[in-house]
Amino acid sequence: MFFSVVIPTYNRLPILQKCLKALAQQDLAPEHSYEVVVVDDGSTDDTVVWLRQEMPDIQLYEQAHKGPAAARNLGVQKADGDTIIFIDSDLVVTEAFLSAHALALTTAQARLRHERIFTYGRVINTCNFDEPTTEPYTLTDFSAAYFATGNVAIARHWLEKAGLFDEQFQQYGWEDLELGVRLKKLDLKLIKVPEAVGYHWHPPFSLQEIPKLIDREMQSGRMGLLFYQKHPTLNVRMMIQMTWIHQLLWGSLTLGGRLNEKTLGPLLQWLIDRGKSQMALEVARIFLNWYNLKGLYAAKAKLE
Incomplete structure (x- = not known):
């Protein structure tokens, strides 16, 4: 299984740095491999400069500011993997993140005897920038969403069959859930993977x-x-x-x-x-x- 981790980003350099450094520490079995695809959605900070200087192995693509739907589509189109993992650029994952998605996908395919599935990992909200992965899971972190791009793995051919993200969604919200409606019509089954943990950082409320x-x-x-x-x-x-x-x-x-x-x-x-x-x-x-x-x-x- 070849994963392409697709990450859209817009002016989030400090937390993006933590996101990418965590992805570089993955404990993944040799039969699997992965690449990281970052799509900069017209950032005005130093995101692109830093990526070129400090992360030369990252697959970097740039676009004018069109929103995350267009950015994710570009990432999928440029990706080489057979399986796409979407995360946001303010998500910090554990070392077992990719292996947990890989195990869940292969286990579910063998158990169900079909591949009409995708996996959704656990997202824990935190405002602890220095040590985001120390935050415990609480009930407020629960999500009933069918398809949300904060932490999801899916075969790229299902995305292509559904038609990718609708780029009319240029403002905040709903582009992933809308794609989820189309994926549900293809009869895909959601497999939850609490072991694939991502810590979603946001600044303390003020x-x-x-x-x-x-x-x-x-x-x-x-x-x-x-x-x-x-x-x-x-x-x-x-x-x-x-x-x-x-x-x-x-x-x-x-x-x-x-x-x-x-x-x-x-x-x-x-x-x-x-x-x-x-x-x-x-x-x-x-x-x-x-x-x-x-x-x-x-x-x-x-x-x-």
Whole structure:
């Protein structure tokens, strides 16, 4: 099995360095091999310079800033492997990462007697930059997604048969789940591999992060509508929260938007000052979800 680890990146050099150094330490059986394909999505930091100077064995490709869907497509098209592993550039993996995916794929194929499968590893969120792999798994790390590109391995021919990622998804969110809908129609079975662990690093939550998080939620709302336009089903409506139930829920929890970054700011800062930044983020998710709905319905109104 020849793995191509495809990594899109955009202005994430410090954590990308940790990501790539971890991938260089893989404990992989000799019957398997791998390459690392990095697609720089128009970074304005020193990502490309550093990669050329310090990581000459990496397969590096560049594109103008088009978003992760286009970057992953370019990576797949340039990759030499028969099996593609997608991870994000802020993911730090363990030494057993690739071997765990390889074992799960071969075991499942032998047990099921077919190859209509893909594997999904465990993603643990952490804000510990110095030692990201020391973070324990918690219930908040659970994901019910069918196909998510944070940590997934799949035969490249299934990606090609499904049609790769839709490059209309140029903003944040949903491009992987949309591809997942098409893969599910091909009757692929998801195999979860908790031993293939990746630690997803993000900076500790602070009030300074809020404008960026709000913008991301607004983008997610707009891309959610695109997702629904391609697959107008009840399941997708529930996924993107385009129902009266979600409007009522988040409208009630935010008192119609009155509980927001301004009114909750003092509480959030109080929690952060006491070392409870994760709890502060969970509180902030209340109004962040409200912004997601605002982005969704604003995009929908433009079409009506």
